[in-house]
Amino acid sequence: MTPIKLIIADDHELFRNGLNELLKKYDDVQVVALVEDGNVLFQELEKHTDVAMVLLDITMPNMDGFEVLNTLKNRNSQVKPIVISMHDEGNYIASCAKNGAYSYLLKNTDQEELIKTIRIVNDGKKYFHPQIAEKMINYMSEQSVSENLLSNKEKEVLGLIAKGLTTKEIAKQLFVSSRTIExxxxxIIKKLEAKNTAELIKKATEINLI
Amino acid sequence: MTPIKLIIADDHELFRNGLNELLKKYDDVQVVALVEDGNVLFQELEKHTDVAMVLLDITMPNMDGFEVLNTLKNRNSQVKPIVISMHDEGNYIASCAKNGAYSYLLKNTDQEELIKTIRIVNDGKKYFHPQIAEKMINYMSEQSVSENLLSNKEKEVLGLIAKGLTTKEIAKQLFVSSRTIExxxxxIIKKLEAKNTAELIKKATEINLI
DNA sequence: AAAAAAATCAGTATAAATACGGATGCCGTT
DNA sequence: AACGGCATCCGTATTTATACTGATTTTTTT
Known part of the structure; x- marks a missing residue:
C-alpha cells in the first residue's frame, strides 16, 4: 500500500516540525514537504504531483490559508485541504467549509483525531467533528442583530426584491402604490447601510435575511 | 427530574404514532401532542407552553417544515426543532440548519441515535451527525457548474457590483469605459439567468460566486 | 489555421432606481 | 395624552440600469 502523501503548511516552524515528527509514527502517512506559506506550498505542489492533501494553517504571511483554499478550488486541484487552526469561531469554520476544506481541526486536537481525519479525508470524504459542525451551524443560523431590524412588511418586500421583481411588480402584487414600495x-437600504440594491442584497444574505 | 416534553409533527399518521410508541420506552421523554401540520402545531404550542422541542417533518400540507422553522425563529420561540426527514440532500439540510434546526435526522435513523439527539438538544446544544454535516458541507462548497461560468473579468466586476459600486465607479476603477462594464x-445577468441586478446578487451568493 | 470565447467600445431609447423633500392614519408604549 | 415606529402615499429631478442592435481586438481552444 502506498502511503498518504501530504504537505504541512504553517508559518510556525516548531509546530510544523512537531507535527512532522508526530506523523512519522504512522506508516501509512508520508510528509513530503514542510512549508511556511501559500506561495511555497504551490511551488512544492508543482514538484510533487502525487500529494493527496495539505494540512493547512489559516494565519500565514504572504498567502494565507483562505487564499490557498480558493486557489486550490479555482484550479480544480485534487489536493484535499485539511485546515488546522487555533480559531474555533463559526465564522472561520463556515468560510473554510464553503471554500472546499475537507476538515477543520483545532490545534489542540489529539493525534488520534488527527490521524483519523487524515484517513477519512484520504478516502475522499469530508469530516467535520460534531462540535466543529455545531459551531458552524450556530454561526449560519445567527440572526441576532438582524432579528428585529426590519419590519414584517419590509422583510416581505426585501424577499420580492431579491426575487428580481421591480418596484412596480411588487406594488401590484401587494396591492399598494409603487411609492410605498419605493x-x-x-x-431597508438605510437600515442595512447599503449604497444601493446590489449591496443591499449582498448584506441581507450575509445576515440570513433572505 | 421532569421529562422532556415534545410534540411530533408529521403528516403520516403511521409514522407519527409509531414514533410515539417508540418514545414511550424512555422515561425522560414525554410526547404531549401528535400533529399533522404546522398550523395544528402552533395551536398545540399555545396550549402547552412548556414544550421543549418538536420532532418536525419537512414535507407536510398547509404549513410545511420550512415555514415552521422560520416562524419559530421569527417568534424567538424557545421550542427547539429537530427535523426528521427522508431527504438526505445537502440542499435541505443546509436550509434547515440556516433556519434554526437543532438537528437533522433521517427517517431511517435508529432509535439509539434519536434518543441521543433528543437528550443533546434538550441541553440546548445542536447536534448534526458527521454524515449529515458532510452532506451539508458538500452542498455549501459546491461550485461545479458555476466554476467556469464567469470569466475572471466578469467575476471581478461582479464582486464590485456586490460592493455597491455603480457602473461608472467600476469603470473608473478598472480603467475602462462605462460601456464595457455595462x-x-x-x-453576467444573462449567464446566471437573473432578471436584474438584485436577483443576480442573490443567485451569485447562492452558488458561492461572491 | 480556424473557431470560439473574452474583453473592449458604441448609439439610442426606455425603464427603473435613488435623492431630496414632504404627508397621514394607525398602533402600541410610556 | 403624547410619542415613536410602522405602513401608507405624493412630487420633482437626477442618476442608473436595462433593452436592443451592433462592432473590433485579443486570447484561448480545437
Missing amino acids: THRAN | THRAN
Missing part, C-alpha cells in the same frame, strides 16, 4: 426599499 | 453586467 419608500420601503429606501428604508 | 456589457459585462448584462452578460
